[in-house]
Amino acid sequence: MQLAPLYQEHIVSLKSRYNTTLKELEEKGLALDGVLIHSGSEGYYFADDTHIAFRPVPHFVHWLPLEGPDHFLFFQPGKPLRLFRYIPKDFWYETPKDSQTHWQSEFEIVEVNKISQISSHFSNLSRIAYIGNNPKLAQEWGVSEELILPKMLMTRLDFARAKKSAYEVACIRLANERAARGHRAALRAFQAGLSERHIHRDYLNAIDAIETDTPYTNIVALNEKASVLHYQYKRGEEATQANLLLIDAGAKAFGYCSDITRTYLREGADSLFLELLNKMEALQQALVAQVKVGLSYIEIHQATHLGVAKILSDLGLVKLSSEEIFARGFTHPFFPHGVGHLLGIQVHDVSGHMADKEGTPAPPPSEYPFLRFTRKIESGHVFTIEPGFYFIPMLLEPYRSGADQTLFDWQTIDRLTPLGGIRIEDNIHVIDEGAENLTRAVL
Ligand SMILES: [Mn+2]
Structure with a gap:
């Protein structure tokens, strides 16, 4: 190009x-x-x-x-x-x-x-x-x-700056191509049973980068560390031959960032977790398909909670209908972050919480305090779609006692907890016809 x-x-x-x-x-x-x-x-x-x-x-x-x-x-x-x-x-x-x-x-x-x-x-x-x-x-x-x-x-x-020019989209596309090479190398390193440090180094080598070249600190999380949302360390030989890898890593091109997350499960690992992973993959794709000009990004976030509620119900992790799970907020401990953010020169690009050019604040709804983007979707926006599903002991703890404790299948939850969690993240360019997935085009 x-x-x-x-x-x-x-x-x-x-x-x-x-x-x-x-x-x-x-x-x-x-x-x-x-x-x-x-x-x-x-x-x-x-x-x-x-x-x-x-x-x-x-x-x-x-x-x-x-x-x-x-x-x-x-x-x-x-x-x-x-x-x-x-x-x-x-x-x-x-x-x-x-x-x-x-x-x-x-x-x-x-x-x-x-x-x-x-x-x-x-x-x-x-x-x-x-x-x-x-x-x-x-x-x-x-x-x-x-x-x-x-x-x-x-x-x-x-x-x-939320709306990108064709040049900026081209740069983000290049940043996606570059990161995709890293993600493929990371998958190979995970399949070979290597450590977080090793996977991280293979990623950097594949994108021909040193640590300071990446747009943000790579998250390379094996097994239970996948439940630490911004896991910042990299373990060495003490953690290898893992069953799960969550890697959240990007690259830069001419100052523009990509921000991509993939979650991989080793073959033969827990089959229920594999089902969960497949359902999250389907949910992520369904969310991307919903992107359209004029919709509020908050609605995409809400749709994610509805989707997570359905998965919790379908897998029997919470023994209620998906409507009840959503209404009672039982999705929050499993999906505690926002479904995405603007992307550009900054990985969490500016003005996600601005209602207008005067800078009138558009804060997230009180039930979604971590949502970084609350604006109406416009043609030219570039943002991420990154639903997650985690087993975070700290967030689950309050539900283990009290009136609602019997609504959760704790035995299964505890069995899946050592696998940490799932996040799947693509970079989306909004066009008049809907969404262009810059990440799936290359990975
Ligand atoms: Mn992100």
Whole structure:
């Protein structure tokens, strides 16, 4: 696929978005001459001279995928985009090479080797907004305090980021292709009976990444650890030959993320758990099929609870009808998280809880406090669909006593608990006709 033409369109629409936004702000009494977008300053560990792995400011990545700290992009209506590219004269670190990719031709590039040189290119920064992670630096340069991350600008930019351009979707597609290679390697390592650490390393090798290249910490959970929703460790030789692998791992492409989860059960392991896994697989596919423009994402989440209720009833884990299980909230200990979130430059992309461009909060319903996306589904949205079903001892504990305890088949629940749980997650691109599954296209 040719990224360059898509990127050119992306830049045209981004410029027009910034132009419209600045006009709107002017009408509201906030007149800006331009916006200075910082790729970010590097952070250091406390009392230490080693850096925290650098991640560029997402608003910068939205314009271009140039890596590294202290680049500045200057947007001014009607003027060419100016990029102050920071190339320090430094013999301690590698200075970045000029990689020829799809983005360079869109910018007037000014190379600087000291950050302080950048401000000298501006005679007056008092009507320029600053977007970045170093407000102190912006203030030193003379940016007015109310123009540092001004809320009216930020909410508009963030709200609009939910809808992806064709270029952004192409990047997320590439990130899915890359992660799919890792997932296939992870499955092979699991089938070979290897440890969490080994599976993790095989994943990284397959996507040609090191730890800091991945969009989030890989979750590589064997057996009971699959019930720890964000299990962050990787066990070595003490845990091998497992019956179940839950792997939640993504990849990046030009700053855009994929976020994919698969759950595998060893052949010959518990047949009831296999039935549960097959039912969750069917539920996940049914949820993806429900995605359509105009539906609230909350309805997809609700449908997940209905689906989990049906599975609990069908398998006899809770001895009630699925309607009663749903109505009485017995699905919550088995499915305690949200069914998904927006995806883009950030793995949990911005503005999932925004009702409008003004930033009016759209918090999740009180019964679903962890739902990260509450907006109406629109064409161009990219989000995940990731139902789960877990045996989490901490969450089941309260149901083991009291009036409702006899409604649960504890013997079976306790038998399945050592297998942890299930999560199946795909990345979905909303189109006018419904959903395009970016993950299933490659995995
Ligand atoms: Mn996710």
